[in-house]
Amino acid sequence: MALPVREIFGLLFLVIFSAFARIAEAQSKSFLINCGTNSSITVSGRKWVGDLAPNNNITLSSPANAASTTPSSVDSTTYEPLYVTARIFDGGLNYSFPGTRGSYFVRLHFCPFPFDHYNVNESRFGVVANGLKLVSEFSVSGEISRKNAYLLSSGSNLTSFLVKEYILAIKEDVLVLEFIPVKGSFGFVNAIEIVPAVDTLFAGSVSKVGGNGANQSISWRGIETMYRLNVGGSEIDPGQDADLWRTWEVDSSYMITENAGLKINNSSKITFSSANESSVAPLLVYETARTMVNTEVLEKRFNMSWKFEVHPDFDYLVRLHFCELIFDKANERIFRIYINNRTAADNFNVFVRAGGKNKAYHQDFFDVVSPKVDTLWIQLGPDTAAGAAGTDALLNGLEIFKLSRNGNLAYVEKYDSGVTSPRSSKNQMLWVGVGAGIASVAILAIVIYCFCNRLRGKSSDTKNTPARWRPLFLNGSILNSNVNAKGAGSQNPYGSVGSVRAGKRFMLPEIRAATNNFDESLVIGLGGFGKVYKGETDDGTLVAIKRANPQSQQGLAEFETEIEMLSKLRHRHLVSLIGFCEEQNEMILVYEYMANGTLRSHLFGSDLPPLTFKQRLEACIGAARGLHYLHTGADRGIIHRDVKTTNILLDENFVAKMSDFGLSKTGPALDHTHVSTAVKGSFGYLDPEYYRRQQLTEKSDVYSFGVVLFEAVCARPVINPTLPKDQINLAEWAMMWQRKRSLETIIDRRLEGNYCPEALKKFGEIAEKCLADEGKSRPTMGEVLWHLEYALQLHEPWMRTNAGDNSFTSSQVFGGEAEEKEGAPSFDEEAGCSGKSTTRESDESADGGERHEN
Numbered sequence: 001m002a003l004p005v006r007e008i009f010g011l012l013f014l015v016i017f018s019a020f021a022r023i024a025e026a027q028s029k030s031f032l033i034n035c036g037t038n039s040s041i042t043v044s045g046r047k048w049v050g051d052l053a054p055n056n057n058i059t060l061s062s063p064a065n066a067a068s069t070t071p072s073s074v075d076s077t078t079y080e081p082l083y084v085t086a087r088i089f090d091g092g093l094n095y096s097f098p099g100t101r102g103s104y105f106v107r108l109h110f111c112p113f114p115f116d117h118y119n120v121n122e123s124r125f126g127v128v129a130n131g132l133k134l135v136s137e138f139s140v141s142g143e144i145s146r147k148n149a150y151l152l153s154s155g156s157n158l159t160s161f162l163v164k165e166y167i168l169a170i171k172e173d174v175l176v177l178e179f180i181p182v183k184g185s186f187g188f189v190n191a192i193e194i195v196p197a198v199d200t201l202f203a204g205s206v207s208k209v210g211g212n213g214a215n216q217s218i219s220w221r222g223i224e225t226m227y228r229l230n231v232g233g234s235e236i237d238p239g240q241d242a243d244l245w246r247t248w249e250v251d252s253s254y255m256i257t258e259n260a261g262l263k264i265n266n267s268s269k270i271t272f273s274s275a276n277e278s279s280v281a282p283l284l285v286y287e288t289a290r291t292m293v294n295t296e297v298l299e300k301r302f303n304m305s306w307k308f309e310v311h312p313d314f315d316y317l318v319r320l321h322f323c324e325l326i327f328d329k330a331n332e333r334i335f336r337i338y339i340n341n342r343t344a345a346d347n348f349n350v351f352v353r354a355g356g357k358n359k360a361y362h363q364d365f366f367d368v369v370s371p372k373v374d375t376l377w378i379q380l381g382p383d384t385a386a387g388a389a390g391t392d393a394l395l396n397g398l399e400i401f402k403l404s405r406n407g408n409l410a411y412v413e414k415y416d417s418g419v420t421s422p423r424s425s426k427n428q429m430l431w432v433g434v435g436a437g438i439a440s441v442a443i444l445a446i447v448i449y450c451f452c453n454r455l456r457g458k459s460s461d462t463k464n465t466p467a468r469w470r471p472l473f474l475n476g477s478i479l480n481s482n483v484n485a486k487g488a489g490s491q492n493p494y495g496s497v498g499s500v501r502a503g504k505r506f507m508l509p510e511i512r513a514a515t516n517n518f519d520e521s522l523v524i525g526l527g528g529f530g531k532v533y534k535g536e537t538d539d540g541t542l543v544a545i546k547r548a549n550p551q552s553q554q555g556l557a558e559f560e561t562e563i564e565m566l567s568k569l570r571h572r573h574l575v576s577l578i579g580f581c582e583e584q585n586e587m588i589l590v591y592e593y594m595a596n597g598t599l600r601s602h603l604f605g606s607d608l609p610p611l612t613f614k615q616r617l618e619a620c621i622g623a624a625r626g627l628h629y630l631h632t633g634a635d636r637g638i639i640h641r642d643v644k645t646t647n648i649l650l651d652e653n654f655v656a657k658m659s660d661f662g663l664s665k666t667g668p669a670l671d672h673t674h675v676s677t678a679v680k681g682s683f684g685y686l687d688p689e690y691y692r693r694q695q696l697t698e699k700s701d702v703y704s705f706g707v708v709l710f711e712a713v714c715a716r717p718v719i720n721p722t723l724p725k726d727q728i729n730l731a732e733w734a735m736m737w738q739r740k741r742s743l744e745t746i747i748d749r750r751l752e753g754n755y756c757p758e759a760l761k762k763f764g765e766i767a768e769k770c771l772a773d774e775g776k777s778r779p780t781m782g783e784v785l786w787h788l789e790y791a792l793q794l795h796e797p798w799m800r801t802n803a804g805d806n807s808f809t810s811s812q813v814f815g816g817e818a819e820e821k822e823g824a825p826s827f828d829e830e831a832g833c834s835g836k837s838t839t840r841e842s843d844e845s846a847d848g849g850e851r852h853e854n
């Protein structure tokens with residue numbers, strides 16, 4: 001018991017010393033930059049050094065345009081001292097911070113005060129941190145006005161400002177923050193704050209909502225803080241949050257019904273449940289909480305619900321902070337947690353998980369927010385399975401972090417132009433809470449892709465594996481066996497056959513993690529070869545994972561053909577192969593994910609909104625480009641052999657791409673003799689000439705494409721046995737009407753009045769030509785493409801003069817948005833990785849597109 005006095009001193013000394021050492025280290029690694037000035041100021045005990053001050057240890061570069069870095073200042077007492085200066089730039093600007101390897105909070109402070117010659121409302125810029133896009137086309141005023149709902153307080157002389165917070169896990173010795181104004185616009189920044197973060201802040205993997213206990217790895221993902229709330233308590237200022245300087249907002253404005261949550265507090269003797277928790281949140285957060293009101297009432301029929309606006313199509317990490325403040329025993333309070341209406345956890349018992357009363361504890365959840373959803377609901381409610389204990393819930397704090405995808409955290413927001421602070425009266429600006437759902441954290445995602453093209457010996461494997469599954473050789477030996485039309489050697493623009501271009505080799509565990517162990521709910525397609533899963537790789541890239549079914553009739557040969565084809569072919573209108581996996585008898589291909597699925601699904605047989613005539617035309621043009629490239633781009637021409645609407649996929653911007661080269665074949669030579677094996681393709685699309693003569697040419701694809709054209713406007717299956725005899729086969733039925741020059745009688749009703757009749761006429765003529773009996777009478781894909789573009793040119797001006805008269809469907813609006821997005825400028829398309837196109841084409845012309853050189 002009785003420790004000698006000296007030892008106590010010794011211990012104290014150690015504790016104090018290490019605390020000092022830690023603070024000193026943190027300070028030496030921190031950068032607090034006051035932008036646009038050479039003078040330094042002290043705010044709440046912290047010294048902010050001017051970005052022009054001598055010996056400030058940072059490098060500021062803007063070589064292109066020296067005038068771009070005019071500092072600006074206002075001398076009004078209206079503004080926070082830190083915000084009276086800013087750096088304004090209309091050319092690129094880099095801040096470099098040396099010696100920053102490790103994890104850091106990076107906070108960017110923006111305060112839009114009136115600048116001399118610049119209208120602050122028109123500022124738009126992007127920020128990139130060591131390759132990770134933080135924001136694009138960002139408007140500070142727009143973001144502040146959008147956040148009006150979250151104004152915290154008003155009073156005299158209050159200003160609006162905004163702090164964006166990220167955590168970057170920096171692998172390099174230097175952090176470069178690149179500010180890039182949108183062309184013709186300018187950017188500004190008032191202060192930059194870089195504070196070391198603790199490595200244990202985020203675990204490597206997090207439980208997935210709806211994933212049946214599966215975990216999702218979040219290592220190397222960029223993180224942006226969207227919201228950080230002190231539930232049931234008051235705001236916690238940066239100065240009250242140890243050395244991390246975070247802001248914790250009040251939660252009430254995010255609650256659906258504030259009265260559903262009763263505020264409780266007790267500040268006595270709270271401790272962290274483990275040492276690792278201590279940097280996760282300050283104890284202040286745990287001293288207050290909300291529980292459900294009327295705990296006496298056993299039958300609870302409501303949830304405590306919080307609702308947040310988030311950016312669609314990103315992954316989120318939801319962190320909930322708990323500390324049991326009331327009950328002394330386990331099994332007194334058991335509840336359920338829902339995230340976006342799905343159960344994230346049930347039978348949740350804080351007392352048990354944290355290890356007792358007054359123990360601070362947190363739990364993380366990973367959830368994917370789909371492209372059509374822009375809210376995140378967090379609900380806590382009764383767990384009826386837990387009986388009397390299952391009637392009350394508790395929450396102390398809450399954080400929502402957005403995770404990067406493909407090296408990108410930026411979401412381009414659509415602002416109502418010009419609206420800044422509708423509620424602010426002329427002399428009074430309003431105060432937007434710092435970090436009020438705005439602050440952010442980001443781990444810099446630097447994905448090191450290993451293009452390991454290990455060649456594996458086949459000897460032992462072949463013996464153990466069922467016949468069809470041999471290891472794949474990428475040096476061409478197997479590949480060549482059934483693809484004879486290869487000019488061996490230097491003539492081939494792609495270099496040697498099936499060489500190292502096959503992209504990333506995935507390990508089976510990676511594929512399992514990406515697909516939640518081949519979760520059936522992630523199946524997005526089915527084919528002769530097996531299933532296609534939607535998956536997500538470690539770095540957050542969405543992918544389509546095609547897993548061969550070992551019983552499948554189509555076997556290795558098709559797979560090899562496909563790997564070989566795809567890995568050499570890169571085109572905006574061809575679905576890209578990212579990688580593959582062949583391990584333990586598995587044959588798996590990993591493709592870029594096409595968010596909008598098949599063209600067919602947008603034509604009929606689903607609840608999706610109908611495509612406009614223009615969208616259909618554009619999809620056909622896209623597919624035609626892809627085919628045209630296949631036919632002419634490669635040395636020897638590649639015949640797709642299975643052109644149909646389920647093989648035309650649409651990406652998130654409705655850009656159409658050809659997929660499924662499993663049946664593809666180079667060159668015209670046929671090496672099969674028996675009709676039944678030689679003729680491949682899909683019923684209803686099959687070229688009758690090919691059938692008759694077994695003569696496979698590009699014109700067979702043209703025929704199938706003609707059927708696709710009719711399908712696109714008629715929106716019905718190409719074969720429908722339930723219809724009267726003359727209507728069963730779309731090709732025959734449509735040709736009958738087309739020959740009478742009255743295709744419009746059978747087209748999709750939903751197009752009525754919304755297409756240019758001339759354009760449809762043209763369209764029908766092209767389709768008719770494609771379906772010519774003899775291949776040689778059919779046009780080439782290049783000609784088809786030309787005519788389709790002509791039809792589009794007829795249609796567009798017609799729409800401009802005739803639009804608005806008729807029903808303007810939702811899909812039209814949608815299409816418009818998609819276009820804008822596609823055309824939007826962006827920097828750094830990709831966090832350079834994977835076999836994904838290094839030639840991500842700008843809009844290539846009709847004649848040939850691009851090819852991927854080795």
Ligand SMILES: *[C@@H]1O[C@H](CO)[C@@H](O)[C@H](O)[C@H]1NC(C)=O
Pocket residue numbers: 038039054
């Ligand atoms: C800061 O800039 C002002 C005006 O340009 C100049 O007068 C002053 O000497 C500078 N101070 C320092 C410390 O460089």
Ligand SMILES: *[C@@H]1O[C@H](CO)[C@@H](O)[C@H](O)[C@H]1NC(C)=O
Pocket residue numbers: 028049055056057
């Ligand atoms: C610059 O770095 C040196 C050495 O790490 C440090 O002593 C000095 O305080 C730093 N200067 C500023 C302005 O932070």
Ligand SMILES: *[C@@H]1O[C@H](CO)[C@@H](O)[C@H](O)[C@H]1NC(C)=O
Pocket residue numbers: 061062063064092093094176178
């Ligand atoms: C900023 O840094 C990036 C790469 O770190 C470089 O490409 C760019 O040219 C730099 N811009 C300026 C203005 O120095």
Ligand SMILES: *[C@@H]1O[C@H](CO)[C@@H](O)[C@H](O)[C@H]1NC(C)=O
Pocket residue numbers: 077078156157
């Ligand atoms: C508000 O601004 C006026 C002058 O602009 C100043 O005199 C006054 O002290 C300011 N009030 C506060 C609370 O900062």
Ligand SMILES: *[C@@H]1O[C@H](CO)[C@@H](O)[C@H](O)[C@H]1NC(C)=O
Pocket residue numbers: 207213214215
């Ligand atoms: C997920 O992580 C938790 C905690 O680290 C662990 O207990 C659980 O077994 C993991 N689940 C899976 C499916 O790996």
Ligand SMILES: *[C@@H]1O[C@H](CO)[C@@H](O)[C@H](O)[C@H]1NC(C)=O
Pocket residue numbers: 233264265266288
């Ligand atoms: C804590 O709760 C008590 C009632 O339980 C209330 O009177 C008090 O104001 C609360 N304190 C805080 C800081 O919320």
Ligand SMILES: *[C@@H]1O[C@H](CO)[C@@H](O)[C@H](O)[C@H]1NC(C)=O
Pocket residue numbers: 265266267268358
């Ligand atoms: C706070 O907690 C302590 C210890 O758990 C308890 O003794 C005290 O009564 C509580 N105070 C309130 C106001 O609930």
Ligand SMILES: *[C@@H]1O[C@H](CO)[C@@H](O)[C@H](O)[C@H]1NC(C)=O
Pocket residue numbers: 200274275276
């Ligand atoms: C604390 O963090 C370390 C390092 O990440 C880890 O090894 C350890 O298991 C963690 N301990 C707890 C209790 O989570």
Ligand SMILES: *[C@@H]1O[C@H](CO)[C@@H](O)[C@H](O)[C@H]1NC(C)=O
Pocket residue numbers: 340341373375377
């Ligand atoms: C969750 O349910 C609420 C209310 O029932 C609804 O408004 C919201 O759209 C749902 N969210 C999702 C993601 O389905």
Ligand SMILES: *[C@@H]1O[C@H](CO)[C@@H](O)[C@H](O)[C@H]1NC(C)=O
Pocket residue numbers: 300301302303338340341342379381382
């Ligand atoms: C709580 O919310 C979840 C998800 O939205 C819902 O399924 C459940 O029915 C709600 N519970 C109560 C008691 O309203």
Ligand SMILES: *[C@@H]1O[C@H](CO)[C@@H](O)[C@H](O)[C@H]1NC(C)=O
Pocket residue numbers: 114118119120121141418419420421422
């Ligand atoms: C910015 O927009 C707001 C709201 O429309 C307006 O009140 C303000 O004057 C504008 N600022 C400038 C500099 O134009």
